[in-house]
Amino acid sequence: MWGRGADAPVPAIGVLSGEGVMVGWSKMAEDLLGYRSEEILGRPGTDLRMERDRAERIWTWRGGQGDEDHRVGMLDLRHRDGTQIVTRSERIRIDTPGGAPAWVIAAIPASAFTIGTSVLEPLLAAAPVVMVAWDTDLRSAWRNERAQGLEGVFPYFQVGRPLPEDGSVAPPELVRTVLAGGEPVLDREVRWSQDGEERTFSTFLFRVDGLDARHLGVCLMAIDITYSRARERLALLRRASVEIGTTLDVQQTAQELADLAVPRLADYVSVDLTEAVMPGPKPLERLGPMAAGVPVFRRAALTSVQGGVPDALWPQGQPVYVPPSSPLSAVLESGTSYFEPVVHISPGTWLDDDPHRAHVVRTMGMHTLMMVPLKARGRLLGVATLIRTVDETPFTRDDLMLAEELAARAALSLDNARQYTVEHDAALALQRQLLPRKLCGGDAIDLASRYLPSDVHQGVGGDWYDTIPLQDSRIALVVGDVTGHGINAAASMGRLRTAMRTLAYLGLPPDELLSRLDELYARQDEEEDRSALSPIAATCLYVVYDPATRRCVMASAGHLPPAIVRPGGEAAFPDLPTGTPIGLGLGSHRSVEFELDGGTLLALYTDGLIERRESDLEEGMRRLSAALDDGTAPLDGLCTSVIDTMVTEAAEDDVTLLLARTRRL
Template identity: 75%
Template sequence: MARSNIWEHGRDAPVPAVAVLDARGDVVGWSKAAGELLGYPAEGILGRPGTDLRMERDRARRIWTWNGGHGDDDYRVGMVDLRHEDGGQIVTHLERIRITTPGGAPAWVVAAIPASVFTLGTSVLEPLLSAAPVVMVAWDTDLRSVWRNERAQRLEGTFPCFRVGRPLPESPGELEPLVPPELIREVLADGVPVLDRESRWGGTGGESTFSTFLFRVEALDSRPLGVCLMAIDITHSRARERLALLRRASVQIGTTLDVQRTAQELTDLAVPAFADYATVDLTEAVLPGTEPLERLEAGDSGIPVFRRAGLASIHAGIPESLWPQGQPVYVPPRSPFTLVLESGRAHFEPEMDTSPGSWLDADPDRARVIDAMGMHTLIIVPLWARGSLLGIAVFVRTDNKAPFTRDDLVLAEELAARAALSLDNARQYTREHDASLALQRQLLPRRLCGGDMMELASRYLPSDVHQGVGGDWYDTIPLPDSRLALAVGDVTGHGLNAAASMGRLRTAMRTLAYLGLPPDELLARLDELYARQDEEEQGSALSPIAATCLYAVYDPATRRCAMASAGHLPPAIVDPGGGVSFPDLPGGTPIGLGLGAHRSAEFELGEGTLLALYTDGLIERRDDDLDAGMRRLGAALARPGVPLDRLCAGVVDTMVTRTAEDDVTLLLARTLVPS
């Protein structure tokens, strides 16, 4: 039969005290170690009942406590309080083995050692574990403390149940800051360890954070012998974790100027490092282009106050959320969410109040989810930025049983403050971007008119980077004598100023085009006009204009096309068979410099010839030069017989394979065959 290590002692292990009891329970054998442990000499104990060795309070229960459920009465093990010869108490681990005497009568061999020595296993480890910088406590199968190290001994004032011989408390109050007593009982019963459970409690030196472990101690034959608790002080580690989380926030929040993306970045950062579930809900002013919340009707869960912008959970499918991203969030009028919005102060609830009479009575849907998911601790933080309240961030724990602390509240407020600045930047950018885009599209031609001279198609894509909409434009202008002017240009800069400057330049070009000026003279007049205007407007809010431009005039009678460039990229000319060329135009200075150095060139465009005018956003890539971009454009255009509008869309899709870093403009004109 397998035995525990009480019977298997080596050179450094304690020698067990051994006694032999006959069938009546009288002591008939007594070892030297037994005398040393309990103080009785052999002549003073032999022949006496073994029950004399028990403390009085143990008489009400059996001295031999079965501890394993093996159903074998020949072997029993348990913790027993024995009486020392001087009347003192000794807590021992005691094992009993049934034997048969030569005469056939039963007898029992009993071995005992001090409980603390048995718990550790060997006396060699005891001084090492006693001085270890961790809290260690061991309970036997009756859940009485049988050993604790020096660190745990110093905490007996806070946790009296650490004291050797004290039973585990029935009520949770004495141990709850570290670990609930019922959790210790569960580990003893099922043997499933508890690993790295975060616990917090406030001592004289302030709040401490512990990583707590519980595991069952078993004999060599897998019989349970007790439970051991180990708690490691990770207070300083928690501080380092908080600093690391804040450093990550500075890198991971605000990577774009998109409001919903920024909100999602905050929730993704918080889960699971800080919370098990997190949401960001914003007021309608932060999410332009959505239906106003005040137009929505109230529902069973309250009134629509926010719109969900970000959410994350440790659980797949985010079952905690009643509303997906982008949807209105309904809250009761006197809920913590509206109170935070009204007061501008955080709501901190270490233990969520879900009792009858709370605000949850008016929100049964949330109450049902809170109960189903085990939500038990809550922080709601306002999102303030530059004097504006943008919304709220909500942090909840479910699987993590550690409640939020004041330190967690400070961390949540810091994360929210950083995210709020990024959200406000994104909001302001979105507003200006939308206004610039609206102005840009208002100023671009709504309808292309090529008449019976040319078939036309165009595409314009605004940039999707931080600078916002640029100043790209294109135009087609019917001229006298059945001629057609084509133009494409790019004003430097981004935003409202660039869009406004583009509108002024396009209007001036149309005015000069109606005078019938040739391309080089028109660009020279335009350059002179804007150079003079910049001199007159020095000191104004408007930036000096600078733009590149390509202007061409096609005469269907002669099939000749005259064109001039003001620092712009050359057009692509595609013959009916699909051959592509980029004509070498005379160099010209950009508009606004006042140099007037522009010259025209003429080309013949046969029937079905395609002319492609574009801006640099179509062909530029960071990892490519312009020549490579022009080669790619030529390959995309070499598709004879494709309808013009489909060709235009296909070229843009082919050329723009990632986020556009600049405006993309493409104007296609194909000469028509006379009917």
């Protein structure tokens, strides 16, 4: 029987014969059910049950769930006035002197049931965690005050209520497994939402056994970890500040947003960007009222928990078609989010005009949806769509706020990438326009060149190369590097190249030409009152070759020496005086003269070809010397081979290479 502490309730006692007739009745039983002993003794015990079906009552009374000698559970008993009383009952088999079985039944009202001692009862009743106990029939036998507060959400927490088959907090099959095997279930996360508010619990299920090792039922303990959920959201936002916008590539930034949100927030995410942000080879039409299904933007990124992304209608890079009735169109027009916690696919919804999407929604089980605009600096850049398929929990308003915050951070990175792309494309176009389109070596030398813009920083620097035909069949070779990146560096390079060509046509020797160029740009800085923090500065190597005399004269303005590969020999770097860079106004330059045999190879380059963070310039020059080992190979193929050998990863600076081979006359 139950414990006999000072506060333990006194049970009502009844004795039932083997034939199911009441043969014993206590004073507490009379007080509980209203029957006096003379009214109940000799009557079938089934008269006290609430079940309407007589066969069901008899089956229950006679141990239809087993012939145990001892059983604890819930009983719905009938009061004399016809009302129902839910009791916590204990049935014990006894043997009469004649050997016939009988059962002693002790019952107390479920509302008066205590755990057992005056010390534990108030402690557990007022515990700051949800606690519920079910008996072996999976009927609620006890709950504490915290569980009573959740009665509106989980009505089966009420004492006497059976556990429903669709119980989300404690699935009956799981409770039966714990009851049978005794293995507890620890830290099972359960989420539910009401009126847009989401609550999250960490639940624990464990079996309760009596002192005699009999199974009494299963206890649920649930801890509200909603605040922990908020910390998870904050951690996700912190990750967004680190993982979104790691590059200045639009598609990469969009993909980082999608990858971060799956599966932490959604099961499927797509990011679609407008034509201004992600242009394609063919312009898209604009959203208009005249025709449905016009393309509005392009698919920039998508991620799904499903392998192969079967829940996507359009792959990455393709135009996305939406009808005017689609929420996507509404988000584009209004710039506000669309929130549909429960997706309705019945007739009369926006999916009627989009049968392809409707098919995917049904097939993949898409049941909750958010569409969030990507806006930055007053510009609408695109829309991020978030969907759940595997996760059965609907999106909440908190999820929408989190998605909007992620979208806002991603939009700033996307806008930065967009502006970078615009400037990069403009600078690259200007750079390529200012570089020579055709190299002219005449009868003196064969030429080949390569130019690779930087993959980092602002993408384009001020590297340039040139070949200038001079009088008497001579030819000038030039390679240079303007400090800085972007449009300004490209424009400065164009001005330097023009000025150098003008001075070269005057027939000046290399050292004098570089000194004049230095003086010219230093004076220009003074006249234009340029900031001392951003003067024009450039390194340059100027080489003049005379095929008639095979003499080669060169001078350097702070630039690296060329590599010279003589016929049958190895690459060597001449001891060239390093003059001051162009733009400083010092005019300190000296020329060096060499004689070059026919078939000699000259390699002019910028530091982007040989410089790496992990190695110094000397190491880079040794690598270049090895790459030029086959100096007799065709120049175009040799140019490609050298670039492939020297540039093995994303270049941090522009890469320029100019190869010239003297002809045998």
